[in-house]
Amino acid sequence: MSRAPSGRADLLVVGAGPAGSLVAREAAAAGHDVVVLDAGPRFDDEDRTERMAAHLRPDEGSPWPRDPERDGYTTGGRPYPLAASRVKGVGGSTLAWHGMAPRLRERDFELRSRHGVAVDWPLSYADLRPWYARAERALGVAGAADGAEGPPREEPYPMPAFPPSASDRILAEGAEAVGLSTRTAPNARNSESYDGDAACVGYGTCRPVCPSGAKYTAERTVAAAEAAGARVVDRAPVRRLRVDGDRVTGARYTTPAGEHVQEAREVVLAAGGVETPRLLLLSATGDHPDGLANSSGAVGRYFHDHLFAGVGGRVDRETRQHHVGFHTTESHAVYDEADPVVGIKLEFLNDAGPTPVGVALSDGSWGDELADRVREAYGGHLAVGALVEQLPDPSNRVRLDPETVDDAGDPVPRVEWSLDSRTRRGIERANELQRRVLEAVDADPTWTVDAETTGPAAHQMGTTRMGADPAESVVDPDCRAHDLQNLWVAGSSVFPTGGAMNPTLTIAALALRLGSRLADRLSGERD
């Protein structure tokens, strides 16, 4: 395929993950010329099962190729595992994602007003509500509106929910004993065939790869954008944005064959929570010495993620783990509590403990001895996980590291990140509840992921935060850079705060909203 630029496009989108592809699809469907550039390759559908096999074999690493030359990074403070927390390629990180697709809760938009901490969003849940419904259709979410405690919905999920698992039923006994309500976990995964894609067939390897195509990946949206006329170019990392006064004129990008400039009337950055601020910082000019869109100094700052907390144990019952690879039950029971003010979403795992093939290929033995060990290692596991909120802090940030450069000689991103005491308390609170649930069903705890051993959930947020005040934020409530007329951002980098819900449904809702507004704006410009 040719990776040479098109003529001046109506819209240039940087990044072909869910954020970029949804914006592109909306604008292309309205008849505009859209070009999408992605740094990574296109992955063939045909290889999906082999990728799964590679994942199931211990020591084969990620099934999605990583390129340390292209994707170098450094860290300061608590090491942030960036390589494992994103995928570069058409489809973006949804190639590897788990597919859990909840909405944020009303409280998440109002932390300052309700609790005097962090900031409010410049939008409310009610503003986003119709876009959430569209996002659920775009991603194909299976769910049930069975949670008593909101947030309010206006229509059913596009697909019926996956029923609760055998282990959910055991853990629900524990949750009830502890006084925690439970609800169905919404999944961006086909519980029946949806829009031409197959229903889930239970490979059980959703994260990091679904061979059947039942799990949503943004490849679906890319295909829809292309069908609507968008041009999507892979292996085309954008190196710099070009500006003239307060307008972006286009982007310089490289391809395996050389370097090009794509010009465009409107530009959307959708390169993820680390590369989006990095590109703004790299694109500094004499007029914008601290980077583009950075008069507030907030570009790259307020980096936050969700923290994983979990406790696992074993029971002398059949728990049917790893039949499927996704969660079916969660609890929001303590999410809105204020001591501490930290959102906590509890999740009942369906993939606790080792897989049979994982044990078989790492044990060394064979025959009856191996089968005994696999049986012993596999059965009876239960676990309760959690996502725990981290409030934004300006000293947690993505900056450029001039000491280390990537394959094009550009400074790599440096992620400086640490955990505050509030987040730690949230993790401890989650652990306490998790232990109580397991104890209530007589499970012997075998492992805990606590405040020391926790890790991020691969949700990079906050680095181009949205706000009404240009002195405090990077983009306005429409997701347009305060400083530039035609530069927009899609993705979780615009989240002022992130609650404790997986971010992608909210990313999709904001992207659809942005795509639709850009489509109107471009139509206005054309008239």
Added chain:
Amino acid sequence: MKLSRRDALAALAGVGSASLAGCSGDGSASLPVDSLVALAETLYPSAASGHREFVETYVDGRTRGRPAEREALAETVADLNGVAREWYDSRLPELSRADRDSLLHEVGVETAAPRRDGTLAERVRRVVDDLLYAFYTSPTGGELVGTSNPPGYPGGTASYHEGR
């Protein structure tokens, strides 16, 4: 518990070779099937049966259209048979189950990491791992260790919520 052709096809589907598995039968001539079946009898738990059909279908599907893979497999098995002859005066198919087990230990397979161009132990480990992968991602292999729908096998979305 009897392994079946369906088990092998399931395992094949789980390594991305499903489309090739339909045409099993021809083309398997150069595969050392007897020796691979003998290996599988040692590697799989004694409760399993039906090795021949399972191994034949799986290995044929797995290596079809990949001549280098087929050749490497044949060479590794030939080398292992060479050692078996030297140390036990017989090839794998003629050895008792206990002797095959000892042979694998003596070659160092238990502690070797799988490697295509490695030492004999590492190459044999690769073959062993592939046969174990096939078994533990198949429904019958799963059943023997407590799951009817092991990861890698598309066993549907009913079994996870059935049961007590």
